[in-house]
Amino acid sequence: MKYFxxxxxxxxxxxxxxxxxxxxxxxxxxxxxxxxxxxxxxxxTVQSTSSNDSIIQIKNNALNISxxxxxxxxxxxxxxxxxxxGKIVQIAFLSGNEYIFRVATKKNQYFNYSDDIIxxxxxxxxxxxxxxxxxxxxxxxxxxxxxxxxxxxxFPKITGYYAEFVMKAPPYSNTSTTISLxxxx
Numbered sequence: 001m002k003y004f005x006x007x008x009x010x011x012x013x014x015x016x017x018x019x020x021x022x023x024x025x026x027x028x029x030x031x032x033x034x035x036x037x038x039x040x041x042x043x044x045t046v047q048s049t050s051s052n053d054s055i056i057q058i059k060n061n062a063l064n065i066s067x068x069x070x071x072x073x074x075x076x077x078x079x080x081x082x083x084x085x086g087k088i089v090q091i092a093f094l095s096g097n098e099y100i101f102r103v104a105t106k107k108n109q110y111f112n113y114s115d116d117i118i119x120x121x122x123x124x125x126x127x128x129x130x131x132x133x134x135x136x137x138x139x140x141x142x143x144x145x146x147x148x149x150x151x152x153x154x155f156p157k158i159t160g161y162y163a164e165f166v167m168k169a170p171p172y173s174n175t176s177t178t179i180s181l182x183x184x185x
Contacts, residue, residue, distance in 0.1 A: 058161050059083070062136050067105055067116035070139065070156045077139040082158070084135045085166065087113035091129055098123045102155070103135065119143035122160035132166040 062083040070077060086105035093099055099122045106116035113132065120137065127133060135158070143157040 055162055058136050065139075067118075067156070070118075071142075074139070074142055074156060078141055080139050081136060081161065082139055084118060084137075084158070085132065086116075086118070086135070087132050088127055088129050089113075089117065091127070096123075097126070099127075101127070101160070103133070117155050118158050119155040120158045120160045122163065124160070124163060125165075127163065127165065131168060134164045134166055135160055136162045 058081060062081045063077070065077060065082050070082070084103065084105050085107075086103040088101050089104045090102040091099055101120040101122055103118050103120055104113040104115060105118055107113055120135065121140075122135075122137075137158040137160040140157045140159050142154045144152060144154040147153045
């Protein structure tokens with residue numbers, strides 16, 4: 001990630017100094033005003049907005065896409081805002097308040113989530129593995145990478161705009177069992 005920003009900075013400097021681009025015979029001498037380079041973050045920061053209007057707009061405009069449709073016809077949804085509810089099954093901390101989540105979106109009969117994983121780039125509040133969240137974000141295609149043992153894995157890729165904590169995931173057992181111990185005489 002840090003190399004990406006370094007490369008982006010170098011390209012901006014090269015373009016700004018005129019090493020790349022059209023030849024211009026009408027070169028103007030530089031002024032004493034310093035040039036500033038503005039780097040725009042790749043992950044939007046809607047989470048930290050002070051206006052609830054944009055969050056409400058995101059929620060109202062989000063599509064509710066089934067996982068199968070999102071995976072099968074992914075190109076059709078790129079750039080669109082979608083809504084998901086699921087359990088965070090893995091978190092990778094990037095820096096500051098930037099994270100990558102793997103979120104299971106398939107709900108089973110015990111209100112637990114498994115399978116139908118989406119890959120989420122997220123910037124905002126801290127969440128924990130096992131948290132169930134509502135998530136609104138932009139569909140960015142598929143995330144494809146090599147997992148251990150050299151197999152290739154692909155997931156729908158989402159850039160998270162906004163997330164809300166729903167609940168802590170229930171325990172993994174599918175029944176609640178009460179054990180009563182009786183004294184043996």
